[in-house]
Amino acid sequence: xxxxxxxxxxxxxxxxxxxxxxxxxxxxxxxxxxxxxxxxxxxxxxxxxxxxxxxxxxxxxxxxxxxxxxxxxxxxxxxxxxxxxxxxxxxxxxxxxxxxxxxxxxxxxxxxxxxxxxxxxxxxxxxxxxxxxxxxxxxxxxxxxxxxxxxxxxxxxxxxxxxxxxxxxxxxxxxxxxxxxxxxxxxxxxxxxxxxxxxxxxxxxxxxxxxxxxxxxxxxxxxxxxxxxxxxxxxxxxxxxxxxxxxxxxxxxxxxxxxxxxxxxxxxxxxxxxxxxxxxxxxxxxxxxxxxxxxxxxxx
Numbered sequence: 392x393x394x395x396x397x398x399x400x401x402x403x404x405x406x407x408x409x410x411x412x413x414x415x416x417x418x419x420x421x422x423x424x425x426x427x428x429x430x431x432x433x434x435x436x437x438x439x440x441x442x443x444x445x446x447x448x449x450x451x452x453x454x455x456x457x458x459x460x461x462x463x464x465x466x467x468x469x470x471x472x473x474x475x476x477x478x479x480x481x482x483x484x485x486x487x488x489x490x491x492x493x494x495x496x497x498x499x500x501x502x503x504x505x506x507x508x509x510x511x512x513x514x515x516x517x518x519x520x521x522x523x524x525x526x527x528x529x530x531x532x533x534x535x536x537x538x539x540x541x542x543x544x545x546x547x548x549x550x551x552x553x554x555x556x557x558x559x560x561x562x563x564x565x566x567x568x569x570x571x572x573x574x575x576x577x578x579x580x581x582x583x584x585x586x587x588x589x590x591x592x593x594x595x596x597x598x599x600x601x602x603x604x605x606x607x608x609x610x611x612x613x614x615x616x617x618x619x620x621x622x623x624x625x626x627x628x629x630x631x632x633x634x635x636x637x638x639x640x641x642x643x644x645x646x647x648x649x650x651x652x653x654x655x656x657x658x659x660x661x662x663x664x665x666x667x668x669x670x671x672x673x674x675x676x677x678x679x680x681x682x683x684x685x686x687x688x689x690x691x
Contacts, residue, residue: 462519462665465553515630518542518668520550520568527600527660532572536666539563547628549669555634555657556580556622557666568668574600574660581626582635585619587612593620593635593654600660603636605652612650614641620654627671627678 399406520542524535538544540563550557550570558572571578573595580593582605591607608614618638624631636654644651671677 458521458665462521462667465519514671514673516543516670516672518544518670520544520666520668522663522666523567525660525663526572527574530576530598532574532600532660533561534558534570534572534663534666536568536570536668537566538668539566539568541565543670544568544668545670547674549628549671550666551629551633551669552658552663552666554659555636556629557658557660557663559628560668572660573603573656573658580629580635581623582620583623584608584612584614584638585621585632586615589614590623590625591620591652597653601656602639603654603656605638605654606649608650608652610643610648610650614638614650614652616641627674629669 518538520536520538522534523537524533526532526534534550534557536544536550544560544563546560546562548560550560556573558570558575558578561569561571563569573580573593575595578595581590582593583590589608589612591605593603593605595603597603605620616638620635620638622629622631622633622635634657636656638652639655640653642651
């Protein structure tokens with residue numbers, strides 16, 4: 392304490408100067424209209440900048456909650472959109488069917504008007520989840536999600552994003568799930584060309600996280616660059632019509648009866664953040680029937 396007083400005593404002249412300078416500036420800006428206006432204009436600018444920075448920091452730390460809400464809302468909108476698409480298709484065929492899409496955990500948006508009108512007898516259920524781990528450069532790539540058995544997730548369920556197919560749930564714990572990525576050497580997904588409905592299979596054998604190969608499209612079919620490739624719905628893991636990608640190259644091999652086709656994947660696996668786990672509530676019934684009938688599904 393003694394040293395502090397000694398230090399203050401040594402700089403007493405400088406402190407007195409600062410005090411008088413402050414008083415002088417106060418009197419100047421108070422008695423002079425121009426200086427007063429200039430001072431408040433400058434102070435408002437800097438205060439505004441500080442408040443803006445404070446707001447940006449606050450919004451940054453709220454992004455997690457915002458993303459959760461948006462993911463749930465997107466799942467609900469996707470469910471209603473695909474439901475309407477199914478209804479339009481049935482209307483064109485003169486059929487009457489139950490709605491087949493639903494969003495799980497409607498409490499995420501309790502009270503939101505978007506939650507109204509979602510049928511309870513839906514076949515497909517969407518569950519939003521956050522990707523907490525992801526690999527794209529290995530031979531066999533996997534993801535980890537932040538939801539598990541407690542949220543109703545089980546092995547075998549499909550995983551998609553708003554832009555396309557991601558993969559399939561491999562294993563679950565109480566709060567987490569691992570997913571076999573589409574970027575996996577053993578992944579095979581049943582697909583079709585949207586334009587002419589030709590059936591084939593997507594396999595990741597290009598070693599490029601942005602592309603995959605489309606197999607088993609016969610030479611009798613016409614395939615063009617830019618053709619959309621979507622899920623066929625075979626196997627009941629993914630709803631039909633979910634985007635896989637677009638054809639970027641088509642080749643005919645002399646010794647093959649199928650095209651060699653490369654597809655640009657619609658999902659950017661490097662930037663995965665939120666996904667949707669898809670449950671088919673009738674999958675068990677379908678699998679049981681196929682087993683009794685001696686039918687096996689190799690794809691998906």
